[in-house]
Amino acid sequence: MCTVAALALGVPVLLAPSPAAAAVPTYSVHLQNSVTGLNAADSGGTVAAHNPKGNEDHQQWTPVAVSGGHQLRNTDESGICLGRSGTSAVTTACGADGTTWTITAGTGSTYTIGVPGTSQYLTGVSSDSSAVRIGSSGDLARWYLTPVTYATTAMPSADTRTLDQVTFLTSHNAFANGVDGDFASFPVSLFPNQSWGVSRQLTDGVRGFMLDAYTVSGQAVLCHNSCDGVSGPVPLATDLQRMVDFLKANPGQFVTVFLEDYTASDVLKSSLASVSGLSDVLYRPDQEGVATSGWPRMADLAARGKQLLIFSDRTRASDVSSGYATRDTFGVMYQREWTVENYWSMGGGIGDSDWSCYSRWGTGRPLTTDSAAFHPLFVMNHFRDYTISGTAETDNGKLQNRAQTFCTPAARKKPNYLAVDRYDLGSPSPVTTVDTLNTYVLTPGQ
Template identity: 80%
Template sequence: MRPLRALCGTAALALALPVLSPGQAAAAVPAFSVYLQNYATGLNAAAAGGTVAAHNPKGNEDHQQWVPVAVDGGHQLRNADQSNVCLGRNGTSAVTAGCGSAGTTWTITAGADGTWTVGVPGASQYLTGSGSDAAAVQLGSGGDLARWYLTPVAHATAPMPSADTRRLDQVTFLTTHNAYANGADGNFASFPVSLFPNQNLGINRQLNDGVRAFMLDDYAVSGRAVLCHNSCDGVSNPVPLATDLQRMVDFLKARPGQFVTVFLEDYAPSDVLKSSLASVSGLNDVLYRPDQEGVAVKGWPTMADLAARGKQLLIFSDRTRSADIGAGWATRDTFGVLYQREWTVENYWSMGGGIGSSDWSCYSRWGTGRPLTVDSAAFHPLFVMNHFRDYPIGSTIETDNGKLLNRAQNFCTPAARKKPNYLAVDRYEVGSPSPLSTVGTLNTYVLAPGQ
């Protein structure tokens, strides 16, 4: 990871350049560094050895930053970290060329929902992605693949709204990856996976320390949902899902106004999951049901509204509606578990192995069919940002957690065009600054509206 110049504090961010918000298109082409980000796929145009290709967003590590510069007849897009390198064209291919070369002038035109077209002057040809090759950047006709965001490299911010007006989608929550795999509450895996807990502390301690979202893997064993890592084979006495949910419900009932989210990596049949949830005393009192309140049409409520109504717990499953229907199971939202892909976006979970170099690119866990940039004027999907590796190694986790703020602000926020709502980490209590401190920083601001 190449370090970025200091943009980690909110004071520095307040001086940063503005973000284009959904539903707004600036009249003037930006004159600052941007990512040329495809509307349909969420991938960025990157200068790649003489060509231009669509790559996973990767901050300043992959020649993905461009500066629009006004020239006679239109604009050039100059690569921000390569001298005299511009976005150009050769036939129907997108290439890089010297900025004085023919074919490096473009007509950049504002379109709907904060998008732009990058066209050939005097022709009906546009820079476009490809429906058959996700890595291709080429020239073609119009359509969604020819729509691009000019996403600022540095986003402007505004102060976090007051406690009585801030919405759920404006807040960031500390999230524990494999929260149950902690070595404190009970068995979670067979040997040797059991030697590598993702967390050091139990669920009650996590709640008391400020963790407000929990990633749990549930499997069906003897008719009930239990928590195991990879599988429950060879795991003696795994913790029942209902046990950890009861801990959360009891915590919430004792602390009105607090809010918790559960993310299930969900391997249990829906009837087993339903039965396990039904055994949790008081669950329905605090369970929040955005699907019954029109949130997908009118947007998220304020935190104050949720607190006033005692709606304090949101549960997501990573299964799909179609998979449950195909299996002949009841859909999970009939008993209050929402299908995560309908309500959130989430980056790919792995930053690499447990040791060695890390991959900071930020791209959708669910592929280009649901990019991180999915958004609308009415409804903003919640953004789950994963920041952990394949294997939990203590020294690596401590280093990675100390870099969480940098990655959240300078890599993943521009990749998603939204601030993370959930920061998921291993061993949340280690790192400097700590993950909890990073969450505190993110909760001092929201992204500013469009220019």
Template identity: 65%
Template structure:
């Protein structure tokens, strides 16, 4: 699936990005409780000082403290908490003489051992901390964000409150054994996911010619299902024939395929394989009426379609996979459209298509061009221009599913092989700590190269404990 923000060549989608940002701006971040004042137990070993508001990490940026996209320790983002008289020092793991401290009203890199390097670390539920200046009410905090903008990169010394909440995230995250198969919940499981699953050279649906030369996948949907792929990213565009699978535009499509055809393949597979579970992610350029009509053509869809909105998930958490299997609920469908975009008309969730931003978090997609070095930073695709859905988002009883993208602008077989072979490394050392959870969907190009399934198998052997 290629999202609007992924397009390098088509400026018309800037308007759509702005619309998404405006919708996200309406999402409010609940106020976090006041710090308890009690000195907290601080995680040992390397950790990230991570804003609970935007998920960005405090970094030693050339002698100043800046909030950067989570990037492992490639960007001097790891610290070690050391107990000292009056509190704790946060010492750089790259240079133990450098501490995350303060200079006047700003956070700063200071010499360890002095009073400006000491923080009083106090607990502030849920799972967050306040970093206070000893003997004062001052806290390490984000600067206020301008209307429609993002918080300043440089943290400051300010008042207690929601902007002064930080995760101290262990690097790597601690792990626990995966529960037995009959007890694990949906949010504990990881699924191999095919990016642009329809652009495979077997089922059709290619456009424009550029994509014909660099197909995202090389096997058809049926083979993908047989191979263990359980997540499917698909682009749909509206034509007189309905919701058609194609990239960018359907004008130059060769052998076009309708969405309902591939969804029917999935439903048929799931009915023949009880207990299996699959998910469709739509990059959605069609009207709600067209999408409803398209899905109505799929025989047996309602038998297997899972509706988390009707199952109390937001109140009670995700169900056990064994319970889903017993009920024959085997398929979820998400759209990247927002509820605000459907306001005043037919809503997609009224016929079982969930709004992805309400149920998931997702990292920005691109690791770079098809050749050359890669960018492994993990940060929300929904952050910026007024949007704020950090990868770390949690609710009291509800844990959003984490969709992790691991692919590039263009699919080149040799590069995809190398990237996919390094998938587990990126997940465990970069993206798990960035999100404070392991991914539930790992989306790759050319899943047949570089053994990404082996990485998914290892992820399904443990849970993480943030």
């Protein structure tokens, strides 16, 4: 993986001036489909839509003005351009016919990439196809020219920054720590995701907690994979109480809980109701018009003592079809309505990792999902199928590079939650990486 030296030092850089709204960029970009979020890549001479993969997989292109329009030159393949052969999108020598395009700015920061003098465009085929071809206009013929490296500006002041501008350190399987209680049966119990209990995690600066909730004897408890053979799982209410107590003792702090949720809604509601003081700190974006007006300022949340946001990975449709009360009636938000999240695994516990950054929920809700009024929070997963301390240490040391070089362009937004195993390992540490991301925001209009 090629690492830009400045990024390795934690300094976001600007490779070229940010263009005016209607201008064609002159710096390297990803051709990112506005519907699927997938990138146009050179796949052995054919152009295909691939999962975003940063500076790998021949996915970077540089627009260059030429007579009659622009060429799109592959950034890491000298002399190779995006071209066409009939209705096929191909790569070919830049001196060949069919490599000039008309690039036109459209709505919502998108562009069309057209065949000069025609009504034909570079287009995807469908939301579930990797094919890219020459065809008619439409949503699949709209592309983001996403900067390979974003321009940034300083993080707004503490009294003006909003929730969607902040990055939080997040503990994957925070309960699977071997300190607070049993979390899995053998052999899964041999691979704790974290080294410290939830109280220590809070003290260390963890502000996002991924918890797996199951039902045992009518109570929501925390287990990894299954509660079979787990003699003393921690009740969900116990960890939530730890968080509420911490928040009440630390005004101004903000915590988010992500539930991998295998509970019925009445069981979950009962568990939350048993947590003393939870309703005082629980933040309800559904009751405050966030979906139409955007996320609030952190200072406003602090002033009102609204410090805890809870998401469930269940869907509204699944609860309705099961006859359950919807979870947002008691303050648990359906995560897919409020966030985007990349696929959760980089691979097995040892060996090479896959840094592709694409939606865990498919092309129906790509990482690029956005609107002018509401920006979904971006949950960035950075961990393996199971936790080996040496691998986690290596992976965590590369977290900043992946966040800035791979996942920020893939989502067209900075991660709001960096979820890792063994947050205590890595150089730079995940804490340092979060601190770095919290020094800047992406410059609008790119």
